[in-house]
Amino acid sequence: MRVRRIAVAPQVLEFASDDPIAARALAALYHAAPASAAEPTLRYALRRAPEGDGWIATSPSRPDFGPAALGDAWSFLEWRATEDLLNAPARDAVFLHAGGADIGGRLVLIVGESGAGKSTLVAHLLLRGHRMLGDDVVRFAPAGGAFSAVGRSLKLEANSLREMPLIATRCANGVVGTLLAAGCYYVSPAAIRRGWEAAGGRPRAVVLLDPADRAAAPGVVRTSEGEAAVYVTQKVLGEAAGGAPRQEDLTVRLLDVLADVTAYRALGGEPAAVAAALEREVAR
Amino acid sequence: MTEAGVLTRPVARPDLLLRRVGSEWVLYDAARAKAHVLNLTAAVIWTYCDGSFERSAIADAIVRDVPGLDITRIRDDIDDVLRRFADEGLLR
Numbered sequence: 001m002r003v004r005r006i007a008v009a010p011q012v013l014e015f016a017s018d019d020p021i022a023a024r025a026l027a028a029l030y031h032a033a034p035a036s037a038a039e040p041t042l043r044y045a046l047r048r049a050p051e052g053d054g055w056i057a058t059s060p061s062r063p064d065f066g067p068a069a070l071g072d073a074w075s076f077l078e079w080r081a082t083e084d085l086l087n088a089p090a091r092d093a094v095f096l097h098a099g100g101a102d103i104g105g106r107l108v109l110i111v112g113e114s115g116a117g118k119s120t121l122v123a124h125l126l127l128r129g130h131r132m133l134g135d136d137v138v139r140f141a142p143a144g145g146a147f148s149a150v151g152r153s154l155k156l157e158a159n160s161l162r163e164m165p166l167i168a169t170r171c172a173n174g175v176v177g178t179l180l181a182a183g184c185y186y187v188s189p190a191a192i193r194r195g196w197e198a199a200g201g202r203p204r205a206v207v208l209l210d211p212a213d214r215a216a217a218p219g220v221v222r223t224s225e226g227e228a229a230v231y232v233t234q235k236v237l238g239e240a241a242g243g244a245p246r247q248e249d250l251t252v253r254l255l256d257v258l259a260d261v262t263a264y265r266a267l268g269g270e271p272a273a274v275a276a277a278l279e280r281e282v283a284r
Numbered sequence: 285m286t287e288a289g290v291l292t293r294p295v296a297r298p299d300l301l302l303r304r305v306g307s308e309w310v311l312y313d314a315a316r317a318k319a320h321v322l323n324l325t326a327a328v329i330w331t332y333c334d335g336s337f338e339r340s341a342i343a344d345a346i347v348r349d350v351p352g353l354d355i356t357r358i359r360d361d362i363d364d365v366l367r368r369f370a371d372e373g374l375l376r
Contacts, residue, residue, distance in 0.1 A: 226321030233319055259303065
């Protein structure tokens with residue numbers, strides 16, 4: 001049995017398989033997260049179906065998935081691992097459904113619905129030399145009021161790689177930490193560049209991504225800080241679930257942490273152009 | 285206690301939390317898990333909703349605090365804001 005344990009503090013995730021092909025695929029799951037020797041809090045496994053036809057994926061609190069193609073079984077595990085993190089009981093830290101990057105020493109939180117383009121924007125920022133907090137999951141420690149990075153692999157649509165030849169080349173060469181699964185490339189930030197991880201802290205800006213804005217003129221514009229904070233506390237934190245008391249404490253803490261943010265709305269244009277515009281705005 | 289649908293001596297629900305975010309304010313209603321964005325005028329009006337100020341007194345106080353404001357305009361704003369507070373269930 002090949003077992004890989006990683007720390008996504010305070011959680012410890014274990015990925016296990018008795019198959020070398022599956023083990024290589026599992027290496028791309030949260031590839032950039034550090035190894036851990038601690039007892040796992042969340043366990044996942046990928047194994048061949050008994051008849052040898054397809055793969056079975058096992059995760060906590062969900063029925064087994066499969067038999068299915070390896071890419072689909074892997075995608076199930078990736079989905080479950082992220083959902084389990086978002087729903088993990090709060091201890092020292094909780095996980096929020098958002099992306100983020102450090103732009104010129106200022107932490108920028110990137111929020112928007114699934115499919116709004118968080119991962120693509122974060123990938124472009126990473127390629128432009130900025131360190132990242134995450135593309136879809138970031139850690140928030142209420143006590144210190146700090147956000148910090150999660151080593152989840154970026155989920156990128158195949159067509160978005162056309163604008164990112166460096167990442168496309170990494171994927172084409174099968175660099176460890178990259179994987180094509182169910183129509184999407186999963187790319188470890190560590191496979192793109194060393195020193196990918198942004199230092200933790202308080203965000204100085206929040207960027208709202210709304211697919212409805214894609215038809216607008218290219219650019220990044222200032223928007224209501226209050227609306228952005230409400231989005232983060234209602235939508236981003238809401239998706240992280242949790243009981244009412246916890247939700248209330250976290251909401252108040254988040255509002256305090258977001259007191260001095262500047263809020264932006266990313267408009268239309270190519271993601272690379274949006275990344276460049278965001279860079280200019282945040283640097284002002 | 286009401287005049288034209290607006291509370292004359294409005295009283296804010298004590299369980300709501302007001303927090304500044306950037307140049308705006310967010311009023312968080314934990315019981316309904318809902319947050320409301322307020323501009324500066326609405327946030328100032330909120331701070332006078334303790335049951336001891338009539339609408340006209342709120343207008344006078346704001347005009348005292350912020351010189352140059354038009355009292356008629358402020359009274360209209362107060363009516364609008366208090367109606368919104370009442371509609372959203374933010375007042376007792």
